[in-house]
Amino acid sequence: MQEATIVIPGELPDLNTIIDASKAHYICYRDMKKKYTEMVAWLAKGKGRFKKIDLNITWICRSKKKDKDNIAAGIKFILDGLVMAGVIENDGWKQVNSFRHDFKVDKNNPRVEIEIKEAE
16 A cells, blocks of 8 residues: 655644635735645655545644644645645545544644555
């Protein structure tokens, strides 16, 4: 079974930040989406091609100040980045089987760890 791991340094924008950017001006959200989607795509380059995936995402946050559902909104950038990198063809039902979110705290080294596994 094919597997790959990606580590995104730092934190992705949470849902409240995404909403604020989209309300400020559409260009603010567009620029944010482009920045983080491209970052994920660069980190995912060379990780292989998958037909259908299961994702285990560990959100390692600086603190517990943000709600978990707000943090997990960053999955949008992750899936779009995987598509941009060619890891998956699309981020629809045919290509994404499941995803699981885990949350931890590391105030000195926040990051997002993504395990990609070929779905059976």
